[in-house]
Amino acid sequence: MKLNYKIIFHFLGLLILFNGGFMLLSTLVSFLYNDGVTNNLSIAAIITLALGSLAMLFTRKHNKEMNKREGYIVVAFGWIIMALTGSLPYVVTGSIPNFTNAFFETMSGYTTTGASILNDIEAMPKGILFWRSLTHWIGGMGIIVLAIAILPLLGIGGMQMFAAEAPGPSADKLHPRITDTAKRLWLIYFGYTAAETLLLNVAGMSFFDAINHALCTVSTGGFSTKNASVAHWNGQPIIQYIIILFMFLAGTNFVLSYFAFKGKVQKVLHDEEFKLYFRFVAIFTIIAAVLIYFRADVSVSSIDHPMVWGEGESAFRHALFQVLAIVTTTGFVTADYTLWTPFLVVFFFGLMFLGGSAGSTSGGVKVVRHLLLIKNGFLEFKRALHPSAILPVRYNMKAISGDIVFNILGFFILYMLSFIIGALVFSMFELDFASALVCLPLV
Secondary structure: OOOOHHHHHHHHHHHHHHHHHHHHHHHHHHHHHOOOOHHHHHHHHHHHHHHHHHHHHOOOOOOOOOOHHHHHHHHHHHHHHHHHHHOHHHHHHOOOOOHHHHHHHHHHHHOOOOOOOOOOHHHOOHHHHHHHHHHHHHHHHHHHHHHHHHHHHHOOOOHHHHOOOOOOOOOOOOOOHHHHHHHHHHHHHHHHHHHHHHHHHHOOOOHHHHHHHHHHHHOOOOOOOOOOHHHHHOOOHHHHHHHHHHHHHHOOOHHHHHHHHOOOHHHHHOOHHHHHHHHHHHHHHHHHHHHHHHOOOOOOOOOOOOOOOOHHHHHHHHHHHHHHHHHOOOOOOOOOHHHOOHHHHHHHHHHOOOOOOOOOOOOOOOHHHHHHHHHHHHHHHHHHHOOOOOOOEEEOOEEEOHHHHHHHHHHHHHHHHHHHHHHHHHHHOOOOHHHHHHHHHHO
16 A cells, blocks of 8 residues: 555654744743743744644645554654754754754653753753753653554554553544544643642742653653752652652553543552552562661762651652652652662662553553563463463453464563663673663663
8 A cells, every 4th residue: 555655744744843832832931031042942943843834834735544554654753853853952052062962862852761961951051951851741742642542553562452441543543533532641641740840849849840840750751950860859858759659640551540530440440550560669669668778878979868757768768769760760869779789779770671551651661561471471381281271361351362462572572682782782882881781771
């Protein structure tokens, strides 16, 4: 079947236009804080809006339906196009003059990876810091729609199981019900962001810092406006507990958040993935807290660790914060845990592969994939003992097709291969082995 290039470029143009609109918000922030880069940010926004408008203008007469192949192309190239145009604010303002570095920072933002090339974050203009946080937030929105509305349709990585749960598309087209899905999900996403901003501001964080950290928490990105990340507020535990709450929510399937707001709380509490996600966080936090309390010295680094509410609370808070930041791949820190006991370092490294819930903004393999792979592993033993028995893998009391299980297995193998090959490649470029290992699971 021939590709409909017009609809592909039309959607890519729409993404560019979308990008330019958010750049105008950064321009407004720059103007309000008088940080000296307002004119340059305006130029970046105008260039981006012009490119998006031209792409949409020349492709306005197109078939309104998109098939799977075209969906794959839009998904694949959309991230690249967004990162290319999203690099303009850094380059045009001179905040990151090298385009390669600017592209890296932007791609890290949109993919909510959280890796950064910046050394002195606090020296950056306010408009640039806001744009940096916005790339996380925009990317997080895209990930939610991809995971819940688009990937089930395309049959990627076993995500088909969410097609029946989400109020999204069930046919072989990307139009029109995906719009309804996106609206519901973005409303929850925006609500979480607004609520966290308000709570952080009330707890004592400046409004600028509050909105930036809310943008980066809900998207599980991890960019901060402070060089010490969230450790800057170690003397204000309430601020860190607020961020902990929203990291947990951001790592939860947004479809379940939708059900919760609809009053279907039992559906949330009985969801197998949510129960396992909650248990993982609870168990790993207890293990880490005990080790921190008895074995680790949180004061060994240059980061200040005032024990405002006592040593026991401090150990619990640092443990819970680090566990959630790593499991959800948010990347915020309240301590330099690499200086703690070797066991804790290896322990936290292992958590990077866990991931939050499917249908959340978190990275990693995702809890539901681990759950189904473990279930399938146990069933393989039973099948060996009872060859004639029909033993399907079940999730939330429903049988999961073998194709979905194979898709998940294939995804897991490719994920691990990408990790191993990527770590080896990074090591070839003289990146220390620890850094090479840590970067990839966060994606």
